[in-house]
Amino acid sequence: MYKSTCSVLTGLVGVSVNQKLLGRNAIRNHQSARSLIQMPRRDPSQWMTFQHLNFLKRQYVMRSNNALYQRAKPKQTAILTVLEDNRDDSQIQQVPTIDHVPMVTDVTPPPPQPETTTTNVTATPVSSPVSTVAAQEILAVLKPTSSKTVSPPQTKAVSSAAGSGTEMLEVPHVQVESDEAREARLERQWKELKVDLAELPDVYAKLAKIKLTALVVWTAAAGFAMAPVPFDPATFFLASLGTGLASCTANSINQYFEVPFDSNMNRTKNRPLVRGQISPLHAVGFALACGVPGITMLTLAVNPLTGALGALNIFLYTCCYTPLKRLSIINTWVGAVVGAIPPIMGWTAATGALDPGALLLGGFLYCWQFPHFNALSWNLREDYSRGGYRMMSVTHPGMCKRVALRHSLGLIGLSVLGPVLDVTTWTFPLVSLPINLYISYLAFRFYQKGDRSSARKLFFCSLWHLPMLLLLALTCKKSRTDKEGVAKTLSLAPAPLPLAMQN
C-alpha cells in the first residue's frame, strides 16, 4: 500500500521504480505502467505537496525551485518562541536535525530539471542520483552547503524549542538563517489592512468561535427537548438560532477585549483580530449585528424570560468573566455559570418558566465545566502565567485538582436527581453511571498524579462526556401524557406518571 502510493505520487521516484517494474514484467504491470507514464508528463507546477505517514515519523515532499525534496520532520513539542522569532504558521518549514534522520541514502538533491528526465521514461534509465535511491525511504538531507546553493531565501532556521518546563529540548541548529534572508522573509509577511471579502466568512467563524457556539446551541437544544411540553419545531428553531447568535456576540466581544493577550498565547495567536484581518470596529459591529437580532428574536418570538437570560449571559461572559480572568480565580466559577445558562434558556424557551428541571440541566453543565476547564488550563500554565491570567491551575494547583474531582463526583449525584425531579426515568442514573464513573476515575487520577497526560486525558474525556450525557438524558426523558392522552415522547422505560405531571 505504502509502496504503491510512493511510486505513483513521487514523480521522480515513481519513474525509477517504474523502470524496475517494466524491466521485470511488462505485461502484468502494463496498466499501472501506463498510468505511471502519464503521471510524470504532467506539468510539475501541478504536483502537489503531500505527506504520508511512515510509522514513526512524518515525511513531507516539498517542492522547491522545481526540485523535489523529501525530508523527515520530527514531531514538534509545544514551542514557546518568545525570544526567538515568532513565525507566521503558514510559513513554517522546519529543517530536521541530522541526528533524527535514520536513513541517509543520498546526499545530493535531485536534478533540477525533472521534466527532461521524466519524458525519458520508457527510453533511458533515469540519471544516477535518483536511481540509486531506495524506493521506500527517500530522504534528502539538507546539508548547509548544498541547501545554500539551491535556494538561499527559502532555507529556514530551526527555532530552538525552548519549550515548557517539562520538555526543554534544545534542537541543535542545522543551519542559521542569514540576516538578509530573515529580513526578506519578514518583509514578505507584511499585509495590507483591508477587508478581504473572500476570507470574511472564515473570519467571522473564527471570531464567533463557531465550534464552541455549536456546542452551546447543542446544550440549549437539549434543554428545549428535555422540557416536558409538546415539541414545537418553530420555537425550537428560533430558540436555537437566538442562542447561537447570542453566543456569537459574546465570543466576538471577548476576542475584541483580549487582543494583546491573545497575541501572546500560542493557543490564540491566530485569531482574526490579532492578525488584523478585521478592525476592532468591524468586530464590534459584527457582535452588535448578531446580538441585537438574537436577543430581540429571543425576547419577542420566544419569550421575555429567555431573552433576559440571553442578555444576562452575554453580560456575564463579556463584562464579568473576561475581565475577571485577569483579576481573580473566581472567573472559573463565573464561567461555569455562563456555561450553565444555555440549557436553562432552552428549557424556558419551551415552557416559559424556570422549573427545577431547568436548573438541574444547568447544574449538569455547571459541574461538567470544572473537570473540563481545570484539565485544559493545567497544561497551559506557563502561557497563563506569562499572560497574566489568574487561573486556579497556576495560583492554587491543589484546589484546581480537588475542585475537578469534586464536581465530577457531583455529576453522579445530579444524575440521581433526574428521576427525583421527574425529568428523567430511573434508568438514567443507571445508564449514565458508566460514563460518570469513568470521568470521575480520570478526575481522580488527575488529582493523584497531576501531570500533563492525566490532565489531557481528563480534558478529552470531558469533550465526549457532555454530549453523551445529554443524549442519554434525552433518551431517558420521562414520557408525558396529558388528560387527552396525546403524543408520548420517546423513553426507554415508561413509568406510570403521577397526576401532578400532567400539564
Next chain:
Amino acid sequence: MARCQYRGNTKEWRRNDRLAKRNGPLPMRRISANASRRCSSSQPTKQGNSAKRSQFIPAADSKHDWIGPPHSLSNLRPIIYHIPENETELEKQLRTLRQETEDWNHAFWTNQNITFNKEKDAFILSQLKEKGLTERDEKGRKRALNSEEMAVFYKHFLDENCIRHANYNKDWYRRNFTITLLMGRVAFHNIWRTLAERRGWKKGSPTT
C-alpha cells in the same frame, strides 16, 4: 495623485532597545537593502539602535494601513498607518492614539516577556543549584524542571505582578474603548461626508 506618507515611530523603539539592552543581550538586525532602496518616507531610517524593528516601507500608492508579522519580543504585530492627503482632525487624533497605544502595548509586553524569561531562567538555575545539578547535562542539553516545580515559579510571578497587571488591564480597556469610539466617529463622519458630496453633485449642474 495622492501623496501618501508613512511614518513609524522609531523613538519608542529606540527607548525599548535601551530597556532591552539593560535587561539582556539581544540580537541586532540590520536594515535590509530592500528597505533602504525603497526608502521614500519622510522619516529618515536610522541604522543601529532602531534596527530591531523591521523597516518595512509600503508601496507609495497604497491607501491602507499595513500590518506586519509579530514582533519577536512583544508578539504584537506592528501597524504602519496610512496618512491620507486630506486627513481631518478626528482622523489624526485616531491615528496618533492608535500609534501611541501600539507603542505602549509593545513596551509593556516586551518588558513582560523579557522579565518572565529572565526570572524563569534564574529560578531554574537556583533550583538546580539546590539539587546540586549543573545547568546542562552530559549531552549538553539544558536541564529542565518538571511542571510541579515550575508551578511554584508561575504562581510567584503572577502574585508578584498582580497590581501591575491590574493597572495594565484598566488602561488597556480604556484605550480600546476610546479607539473604537473614535473609529466609529471617523467612520460616521466619512459616510456623512460621502453622502453630502453625493447630494452636492446631484444639486450641481448636470452639464458638467
